[in-house]
Amino acid sequence: MCRYLCLYPAAKTAAEVQSEAGTLRVSVDQVEAEASGARAPLHIRSADGAALMPLHGIVDWGQVDAATGKPLTADALSQPISVPASLLPRTEATIELRMSGLTPEQVGFIRLHDIQPDTPQNPPASDATKPVGSQ
Numbered sequence: 001m002c003r004y005l006c007l008y009p010a011a012k013t014a015a016e017v018q019s020e021a022g023t024l025r026v027s028v029d030q031v032e033a034e035a036s037g038a039r040a041p042l043h044i045r046s047a048d049g050a051a052l053m054p055l056h057g058i059v060d061w062g063q064v065d066a067a068t069g070k071p072l073t074a075d076a077l078s079q080p081i082s083v084p085a086s087l088l089p090r091t092e093a094t095i096e097l098r099m100s101g102l103t104p105e106q107v108g109f110i111r112l113h114d115i116q117p118d119t120p121q122n123p124p125a126s127d128a129t130k131p132v133g134s135q
Contacts, residue, residue, distance in 0.1 A: 005017040005026060005111065005112050005113075006071060006109050006110070006111045007026065007027070007028050007109065007110045007111070007112075008064070008108065008109055009028055009031045009040065009107055009108075009109075009110060010108075013027070014026060014027035014043075015027070016047055017112065017115065019055075019057075019115035019116075020115065020116055020117055021052075021053050021055035021115050021116060021117045022046060022047070022048075022050070022052075022053065023046075023047035023048060024044055024045065024046065024047060024052075024115065025044075025045045025046075025047045026042065026043065026044050026045070026112055027042075027043045028040050028041065028042050028043070028097075028110055029041045029043070031099075031104040031107050032104055033103060033104050034098065036098070036100045036101075037098070037099050037100040037101050037102050037103065038099045038102055038103060038104045038106075038107050039096060039097060039098050039099065040096075040097050040099070040107070040110070041094050041095070041096055041097070041132070042059065042081070042094065042095045042096075042097050042110070042112075043092060043093075043094050044083065044092065044093050044094075044095070045091060045092040046091045046092070049091055050091065051088060051089035051090060051091060052083055052088055052089070052090060052091060052092070052093060053088070053117050053118075054082075054083060054084055054085040054088060054117065054118035055082070055083050055115060055116060055117050055118060056080060056081060056082040056083070056115075056116055056118060056123075056124030056125065056128055057080070057081055057112055057113060057114050057115035057116065058078055058079070058080055058081070058112070058113055058114045059078060059079055059080075059081050059095075059097060059110060059111070059112055060073070060076045060077065060078040060109075060110070060111040060113070061076060061077060061078075061097070061099045061102065061107055061109065061110045061111070062075055062076035062077065062102070062107075062108065062109060063075070063102065063106050063107075063108045063109075064108030064109055071108065071109040071111065072108075076111075077099065077100065077101050077102075079097070079098075079128075079129055080124065080125035080127060080128035080129070081095050081112075081128055081129050081130075082118070082124035082125070082128035082129070082130050083095075083130070083131055084118070084124070084130060085118065087130075087131055093131040094131055094132050095129055095130065095131050095132065096129070096132050097110070097129070098129070
């Protein structure tokens with residue numbers, strides 16, 4: 001089971017990931033400048049049209065190697081994200097990523113990984129970024 005996906009904002013395409021929280025279709029919209037770096041909406045959808053389950057994961061972002069196009073993970077930054085039960089049932093959630101440290105032009109990849117369903121034994125991080133409208 002694939003446990004992470006890597007989006008390339010310049011490609012403007014969605015990707016699917018198989019996770020313990022189901023098959024998800026993930027995309028990112030226009031990366032824009034903000035005071036401390038960049039921001040972009042991350043859309044998480046249920047691939048089969050069913051309601052999302054409460055989930056959490058980690059988002060990394062960083063630059064890509066100009067020669068190979070591969071992510072430069074050594075200097076990547078990250079933040080936890082969460083789609084809480086209080087916002088469900090819905091088939092889609094949008095999380096506003098705030099990607100400090102890089103300008104929009106420098107954000108070459110966004111990677112979503114460690115996607116887990118929320119359970120009492122496996123809660124999200126207390127500082128996880130939640131979907132727009134719930135923060």
